[in-house]
Amino acid sequence: MNESINQVQTKYLNLNKTIVLESSKTLSNIKIAYETYGKLNENGDNAILICHALTGDAHAAGYHSKDDKKPGWWDTMIGPNKAFDTNKFFVICSNVLGGCKGTTGPASINPDTNKPYGHDFPVITIEDMVKVQKELIDYLNVKKLTVAGGSMGGMQAIEWTIKHPEYVKSAIIIAAAARVSAQGIAFNAVGRNAILQDPNFNNGNYYEGNHPEKGLAIARMVGHITYLSEQAMHNKFGRDFKQDKPNFDFGVDFEVESYLDYQGRIFVDRFDANSYLYITKALDYYDPIEKYGGLENAFNKTNAKFLIMTFDSDWLFSTESAKEIVNALIKKEKKVSFIELSSPCGHDAFLIEWEKQARIIKSFLKEE
Amino acid sequence: MSRTLNYKQVTRLVEEGSKVLDLGMGDGYLFKKLQTEKKITGIGIELNPDEVIKSVERGLNVIQGNIDEGLKQFADKSFDYAILNFTLQSTQKPDYVIDEMLRVSKKAIVAFPNFAYWRVRFYLFFKGKMPKSRALPYEWYNTPNIHLNTIEDFFEFCKSRNIRIVDSIYLAKKRARKGISKPLANFFSEEAIFVLTK
Numbered sequence: 053m054n055e056s057i058n059q060v061q062t063k064y065l066n067l068n069k070t071i072v073l074e075s076s077k078t079l080s081n082i083k084i085a086y087e088t089y090g091k092l093n094e095n096g097d098n099a100i101l102i103c104h105a106l107t108g109d110a111h112a113a114g115y116h117s118k119d120d121k122k123p124g125w126w127d128t129m130i131g132p133n134k135a136f137d138t139n140k141f142f143v144i145c146s147n148v149l150g151g152c153k154g155t156t157g158p159a160s161i162n163p164d165t166n167k168p169y170g171h172d173f174p175v176i177t178i179e180d181m182v183k184v185q186k187e188l189i190d191y192l193n194v195k196k197l198t199v200a201g202g203s204m205g206g207m208q209a210i211e212w213t214i215k216h217p218e219y220v221k222s223a224i225i226i227a228a229a230a231r232v233s234a235q236g237i238a239f240n241a242v243g244r245n246a247i248l249q250d251p252n253f254n255n256g257n258y259y260e261g262n263h264p265e266k267g268l269a270i271a272r273m274v275g276h277i278t279y280l281s282e283q284a285m286h287n288k289f290g291r292d293f294k295q296d297k298p299n300f301d302f303g304v305d306f307e308v309e310s311y312l313d314y315q316g317r318i319f320v321d322r323f324d325a326n327s328y329l330y331i332t333k334a335l336d337y338y339d340p341i342e343k344y345g346g347l348e349n350a351f352n353k354t355n356a357k358f359l360i361m362t363f364d365s366d367w368l369f370s371t372e373s374a375k376e377i378v379n380a381l382i383k384k385e386k387k388v389s390f391i392e393l394s395s396p397c398g399h400d401a402f403l404i405e406w407e408k409q410a411r412i413i414k415s416f417l418k419e420e
Numbered sequence: 421m422s423r424t425l426n427y428k429q430v431t432r433l434v435e436e437g438s439k440v441l442d443l444g445m446g447d448g449y450l451f452k453k454l455q456t457e458k459k460i461t462g463i464g465i466e467l468n469p470d471e472v473i474k475s476v477e478r479g480l481n482v483i484q485g486n487i488d489e490g491l492k493q494f495a496d497k498s499f500d501y502a503i504l505n506f507t508l509q510s511t512q513k514p515d516y517v518i519d520e521m522l523r524v525s526k527k528a529i530v531a532f533p534n535f536a537y538w539r540v541r542f543y544l545f546f547k548g549k550m551p552k553s554r555a556l557p558y559e560w561y562n563t564p565n566i567h568l569n570t571i572e573d574f575f576e577f578c579k580s581r582n583i584r585i586v587d588s589i590y591l592a593k594k595r596a597r598k599g600i601s602k603p604l605a606n607f608f609s610e611e612a613i614f615v616l617t618k
Binding site: 171240287359378379383385387388389390391392394408412415416418 | 465469474476477479481482493
């Protein structure tokens with residue numbers, strides 16, 4: 053059960069076509085970073101597309117080298133005999149458009165100027181991310197697939213069922229909603245402002261100098277507050293001081309401060325501030341309810357079987373908001389199952405509490 | 421009391437190819453049986469997440485939820501049957517739940533343990549304690565059965581609300597009886613299954 057996939061490699065696909073974005077701007081020379089695990093069958097219908105969350109990447113499972121300390125971000129779920137069983141399924145994960153983990157994004161070189169795009173990169177949406185994923189799916193000869201994802205990944209899964217109903221046989225949507233709440237947008241706005249106000253930001257053209265690391269770190273700190281429940285924060289840190297007593301200064305005093313500080317600092321080494329701006333904006337913009345005049349209309353054509361899971365302590369993507377999806381699917385008489393799992397971990401639970409999720413997903417996929 | 425007889429009788433009541441809403445579907449055993457034997461479609465609701473997982477494992481559509489909060493997500497008469505099998509007695513608002521069932525379905529099937537069963541009466545009469553039986557295995561302090569009732573009570577309830585009882589089956593031991601008088605049924609039945617319309 054705990055066996056991991058052997059060594060894997062991130063592969064790249066260069067698209068030779070121009071993609072028209074939601075904003076009606078265009079983007080050419082898109083490169084897609086992706087990984088695959090398992091084998092596609094002859095009919096091309098045993099594929100599972102894993103959609104990653106805000107700061108994820110294509111490396112979802114296995115190790116890149118023997119010295120790798122950490123496996124891919126969802127290794128608990130993807131592998132031989134795991135929830136997404138690579139003995140049975142052809143599992144695909146790609147970095148999203150606008151990201152900074154190999155797929156074209158604001159840090160990529162703009163072929164027109166031979167410099168990083170910076171803010172010449174067009175604003176992208178969840179729909180655009182899916183558009184690019186569809187190109188990859190076609191390239192891999194996949195005819196039918198399951199789409200699965202948590203948080204922003206869940207939104208991509210929703211978009212797949214709306215946009216490509218003929219391709220999606222089932223969708224697994226975890227800790228997600230059809231749209232971010234006003235509160236969610238507010239927290240993202242604080243994060244973006246921290247980046248935009250960083251003295252190094254330079255209108256997004258910072259690639260030749262110092263990066264807006266302070267701003268990005270603050271954005272990440274805000275993000276982490278939204279990923280935890282009050283209970284989880286209390287359990288993890290309480291009101292403990294780092295050195296048992298107050299320092300009477302404005303340094304990192306409390307354990308919870310230290311945690312956020314650490315999360316901010318390590319994040320800037322692995323993520324691009326512009327990508328953070330673009331992707332959070334895509335997250336905030338996504339709203340199929342508004343776009344289609346209600347979710348029921350949006351789901352009109354889908355025949356997919358849905359599995360929707362939430363966590364009771366997740367306030368960023370609450371059970372209530374996920375139920376909007378469930379109820380729309382019920383109204384349209386679609387196949388849907390819904391489970392609210394209990395966990396103190398907040399939104400983070402979708403990456404932490406994998407055992408129950410694995411059991412549920414495994415049985416959901418068994419019936420295919 | 422083994423559930424086998426109950427499942428068999430409920431299955432018998434459901435017409436082939438119907439659309440069914442199973443309230444308090446438990447581990448999904450009955451729904452799966454209906455799917456296999458009566459080619460039904462539909463969905464179930466269950467409160468306990470561990471039971472929900474079992475239904476997912478059976479490949480059923482199941483929504484985790486509390487039926488006491490109503491069935492607002494379902495349109496009027498959108499099911500052929502709404503089934504409430506051995507769940508009535510543990511709902512907070514049995515009257516509201518039955519109203520909602522009759523709103524969303526053409527027919528409601530309600531099965532419950534009969535508290536006027538002679539063994540239950542004798543238990544209370546002779547032992548002077550809250551009755552326990554195969555159908556009612558809990559202690560008074562930990563029972564989920566907060567709204568126990570009798571067949572007589574149920575008839576009265578339906579009459580007062582203009583609910584029509586179109587079919588009734590009475591179960592005791594390993595036998596299912598039909599068409600017996602109300603007092604006899606009330607005394608000799610461990611369990612009753614009613615089909616209701618409004």
